[in-house]
Amino acid sequence: MKPKYIEIADSFESQIKDGLLTPGTMLPAESVLQAEFGVSRVTIRKSLQILVDKGLINRTRGSGTYINDPKAQHDALHLLGFIEEVSRQGKTPSSRVLKFELKKPTRMVADKLALSTDDDTYEIHRLRCINGEPEIYEITHMPASLFPDLSISVMNGSKYDYIEEDKGLKIAKSSQSVKPYILDADMASHLDEPEAQAILKVESTGFLICGTAFEYTVNYFRLHQYSFEFISTRS
Structure with missing residues (x-):
């Protein structure tokens, strides 16, 4: 009892x-x-x-x-895009692209995407908001060979809708790791948080059904309007 x-x-x-x-x-x-x-x-x-x-x-x-106004739940066990996940919970998601560059990847990014450092990748920084308030700073790396027509307009919307509906590719899974992170001055200003505040850093690599890595993303969660809930079952 x-x-x-x-x-x-x-x-x-x-x-x-x-x-x-x-x-x-x-x-x-x-x-x-x-x-x-x-x-x-x-x-x-x-x-x-x-x-x-x-x-x-x-x-x-x-x-x-x-x-309190309930926080949006991040379901780490089911792969949903930010817009879909937040919208399902009755909140209003929005995104703003802060940086969009075509560049050569670092060795670490190349390894995550199974590329060479001579290949081209996109590096995109987005500020993800819930009900108009900043909640996530996202840095995404994507292979240019897979998405030659990727644009700022696309990234202002749903990345997953673009991949599955526009490109006809099937997303299979995402490998994620979660760790604490201390904010630097630049990111703190974007997230409207004090410098040196502890937040949550989530790194993920997304894979298509064919096994190809289509993105390596790092999300910095402010956790004012988002919460993480993991449910484990024992059979």
């Missing part, structure tokens, strides 16, 4: 996810929740702290406890 404070937190989380508690709603005072659940103030505070840690509520001294 779960401890009471976890049961209470789970109850509130379910109500939030089911839309019974909407963003901006103020929760009752701790004393009211104590009476409602028949527990101590310490138990209520432990329950609320779980919700704070998950980004579901915001507690403001002298004001109250409010339901």
Whole structure:
């Protein structure tokens, strides 16, 4: 049996996810929740702290406890494009291309894409926004031989739609690694964060159904409007 404070937190989380508690709603005072659940103030505070840690509520001294606008979930187990993933969750995605260059790859990028350093690649920097707020700084490298007509216009939209619908290629999988990253001044300015702030860095290499690597991408997640959830099952 779960401890009471976890049961209470789970109850509130379910109500939030089911839309019974909407963003901006103020929760009752701790004393009211104590009476409602028949527990101590310490138990209520432990329950609320779980919700704070998950980004579901915001507690403001002298004001109250409010339901947050839910973060978009990044599903690392299913390969969806940013636009598709965010749109499915009722939020508005947008992208802005900050850099678009045709260049020779570094040795590391060439190895990721199984290319020679004499081959041509595109290097594209995009700022990905949710509801108009910057959330991800993305750096993508793509083989020019696969996408000779790639353009800024394409990259302002959905990269995956271009690959699968316009080019008729089938995306199979993405190999990803996740690690912490300390922001430098330039990237911090794009993400509207203080320099030296810790964020999340996700490196991924995407492969077509034929086994060809079509992209090597590094995403820097601000995590104000995005969260990562990994669900493991045991058979």
